[in-house]
């Protein structure tokens with residue numbers, strides 16, 4: 001059993017200091033209950049919002065200061081944090097110019113970074129590819145002995161990518177997002193379908209509020225491996241909690257053995 005807390009927050013556009021201040025309050029609330037969550041999950045690019053033109057000035061530098069701060073929160077409280085994604089500037093080698101990435105970080109109960117995933121599929125409808133460098137690999141990680149995977153927002157539209165994460169052993173997929181209201185039906189269905197076809201849990205955390213004309217509906221959700229929606233948030237800012245039972249993954253996979261029956265020899 002894993003108690004999961006989803007932090008569905010509004011974002012101050014292009015204002016990381018304000019977003020960290022707001023998250024501090026929400027984290028305090030998420031850590032209030034007697035039974036603390038096992039894992040807290042945040043939305044996509046929550047430090048800056050989609051302030052794409054200004055990312056090179058306002059993004060973190062190799063996880064500083066945002067991830068350094070969250071490492072302390074995780075260690076002090078003994079919780080795992082799937083830190084959504086942040087805008088992060090890094091050079092992958094000393095010879096390379098620093099580039100901005102849309103990066104998800106995961107921190108364990110000891111305050112160690114156990115995964116760093118750069119968004120692979122950039123969302124051209126919002127011009128993300130002009131400002132953000134692409135990730136090049138799928139990432140899985142261990143969370144309290146459970147293999148988990150990461151996809152950021154638009155990534156959820158790519159079934160081959162998500163299947164790859166499932167084949168790497170993931171039993172929970174975390175999906176931080178900034179998914180706008182006009183496609184809210186896609187958001188819900190894609191999370192449900194990815195859970196059904198990969199027979200794992202999907203935890204999708206979306207932002208709320210608006211940025212210019214774009215409105216974000218929240219509706220963060222947790223879907224079980226049978227495709228049932230265990231938790232569906234409303235459109236308000238807040239903390240949404242549920243408990244997931246990992247034995248459901250094996251149960252569904254035994255009942256309909258999709259992973260044994262698939263025929264990659266025919267598809268590729």
Ligand SMILES: NC(=O)CCC(=O)C(=O)O
Nearest residue numbers: 123153154178179180183
């Ligand atoms: N931030 C994103 O990747 C948005 C993806 C999206 O809205 C979609 O429809 O896909």
